[in-house]
Amino acid sequence: MAKRLNHWLADWAPALPVLVVAFGLLIAPVIALLVESFRANEGGFTLAHWLDVLGGRSGQRAILTSLGVSAVCATISLLVGAPLAWLISRMTTLPRATWLAVLNLAANFGGIGLAFAFIATMGTYGMVTLALQSLNLPLAMPAPNSFTGLVIAFEYTNIPLFVLLSLPAMGILRNEWWEAAQTAAATGWQFWRMVGIPVLTPFLAAGWLLIFTWTMGLYGLPFALGAGSPASPIRLITTEIGDVLQASFTGPQRAAVFGVILLLLASISLFTYRSLLRRALQWF
DSSP states (O other): OHHHHHHHHHHHGGGHHHHHHHIIIIIHHHHHHHHHHHBOTTSSBOSHHHHHHHHSHHHHHHHHHHHHHHHHHHHHHHHHHHHHHHHHHTSOHHHHHHHHHHHHHHHTOOHHHHHHHHHHHHSTTOHHHHHHHHTTOOOOOOOTTSHHHHHHHHHHHHHHHHHHHHHHHHTTSOHHHHHHHHHTTOOHHHHIIIIIHHHHHHHHHHHHHHHHHHHHTOOHHHHHTTTTSTTOSOOOHHHHHHHHHHOSSSOTHHHHHHHHHHHHHHHHHHHHHHHHHHHHHTTO
């Protein structure tokens, strides 16, 4: 028994510092969050906080709105980002490097700075809004804290991020496959319908899930756009967590419930993501 224990320690000793850090930064906070979501104010445990969030109108609206905004953003990113990623993957070295630099810059620009840029561009007194008004065009810009406003603001970083995530997958489609399809007298539509789209679908679906999860966890940008205000017409899971933690008359249990819900949704998305990639890579 002692020999087996020594052998086990020798195998795992190099990884122990990483495991300790992972436990302290990942596992322990998750356990604490779960316990807090069931903790009663008077002591003991209760389901009242879960019933309050899942049964209350504000909690249901926050969850459904977060799911809706994330799904719409991920779908737009897919429809716009997939063709753009394909075009960039077929560019020569210099244009491709230029586009990658622009996409990296856009993908890493978010939070308060992006909110200010959105308001300065499309806000009530933004330059685009004032330009349309001066031309007497009957176009009204969406409010920053509306569903449409949040989607537009999110897409500034989501589309470049989707392109960067999808670029490696575009290299899987080999030129030899297209040449073989042409030799067999296949049209471009037949090639994409029978070869290109089936091969790329798992990778694109995995990118969709990553954008979906990423969007659901954003807080700084929607908060700066006014979605965190109690008077806002739209509520999100992240802004609900922030409101609860800032309020002095409510305990942290409600925020813990929203945190666990967010954690569960993210875990499901990431598990599905790994399954999709495993299925896609089995052919290569």
